[in-house]
Amino acid sequence: MELRRAIGDRRSIRFLLPHRPVELEKIQCMLEAARLASHWGNIGSLRALVIERDKASKEVVDALPSPVGGYQIQLAPVVIVWYLETEATEHAAARVRELVACGAVGYGDNKKEEVENSLVPIFEAMGDVVKAPGLNEVDCGQGIAQATLMAFELGLGTCCLGSGDPDGIRAKLGLPVSCRVLLTQTVGYPAEDPAAGGQRPRRDFEELFQLNAYDNPFPRSQKVVDDLKRDGMIQDPAPLPWREQELLYLRRALDLKGEGLL
Numbered sequence: 001m002e003l004r005r006a007i008g009d010r011r012s013i014r015f016l017l018p019h020r021p022v023e024l025e026k027i028q029c030m031l032e033a034a035r036l037a038s039h040w041g042n043i044g045s046l047r048a049l050v051i052e053r054d055k056a057s058k059e060v061v062d063a064l065p066s067p068v069g070g071y072q073i074q075l076a077p078v079v080i081v082w083y084l085e086t087e088a089t090e091h092a093a094a095r096v097r098e099l100v101a102c103g104a105v106g107y108g109d110n111k112k113e114e115v116e117n118s119l120v121p122i123f124e125a126m127g128d129v130v131k132a133p134g135l136n137e138v139d140c141g142q143g144i145a146q147a148t149l150m151a152f153e154l155g156l157g158t159c160c161l162g163s164g165d166p167d168g169i170r171a172k173l174g175l176p177v178s179c180r181v182l183l184t185q186t187v188g189y190p191a192e193d194p195a196a197g198g199q200r201p202r203r204d205f206e207e208l209f210q211l212n213a214y215d216n217p218f219p220r221s222q223k224v225v226d227d228l229k230r231d232g233m234i235q236d237p238a239p240l241p242w243r244e245q246e247l248l249y250l251r252r253a254l255d256l257k258g259e260g261l262l
């Protein structure tokens with residue numbers, strides 16, 4: 001599938017078919033995509049606990065509350081708990097040596113000493129600072145984004161769900177204290193039309209990006225926008241005219257009472 005089209009068509013899918021299981025092979029494809037994402041220093045701090053709702057205990061399902069849209073967890077055949085292992089940073093020096101050894105970084109094999117004297121000490125000296133929220137979360141976001149696009153390509157719908165109590169979820173799921181729960185992601189076959197009501201609005205491009213100086217908005221070329229519209233990446237913003245009727249239909253079909261619906 002073409003990347004532009006996939007970026008344009010992907011939506012957060014909140015309404016899933018509760019009765020249709022998701023093949024573990026497809027979940028594996030998501031995880032493989034996450035694993036191949038870029039990580040600072042190649043340390044790879046992203047982890048995931050995959051939960052099959054039908055096989056999970058009530059305690060485990062109950063450990064996955066969502067502040068909004070709790071119905072999503074109840075509908076989803078699979079929930080992925082994405083979390084971060086802060087201890088991964090302790091292997092930073094070894095990981096950077098590995099990057100050098102595979103030829104990624106630009107030091108030749110005969111420069112081993114240079115690497116040991118320059119790059120490695122930097123990574124060894126980083127200590128606990130790099131365990132704090134920041135760069136690692138960016139790492140993980142890259143992986144989750146790749147997994148999300150993979151899910152879309154496989155015909156699955158997903159929605160990321162934040163939590164007001166990530167530490168509570170961590171404890172209830174038995175994850176070590178060195179881990180930070182980032183978010184849960186519901187996965188299943190969509191109950192909604194693939195358009196899911198249309199492309200969700202975003203902030204103005206000029207508000208978001210600058211070129212060369214903070215007070216200089218990045219110039220947005222209309223031609224580029226038109227090309228991306230033609231390719232299906234930029235689409236008309238939601239809602240499509242029939243979205244309200246679709247939501248009504250979904251609530252009835254899935255027996256949702258309306259509480260917390262987004």
Ligand SMILES: Cc1cc2nc3c(=O)[nH]c(=O)nc-3n(C[C@H](O)[C@H](O)[C@H](O)COP(=O)(O)O)c2cc1C
Nearest residue numbers: 010011012066068069159160161162163183200262
């Ligand atoms: C980190 C993260 C947390 C999110 N948390 C929630 C959530 O708790 N509940 C929810 O319904 N959607 C959640 N979303 C989905 C966003 O609200 C979604 O991106 C937004 O509706 C835009 O729609 P789109 O993803 O369809 O383009 C989250 C998304 C991200 C990336």
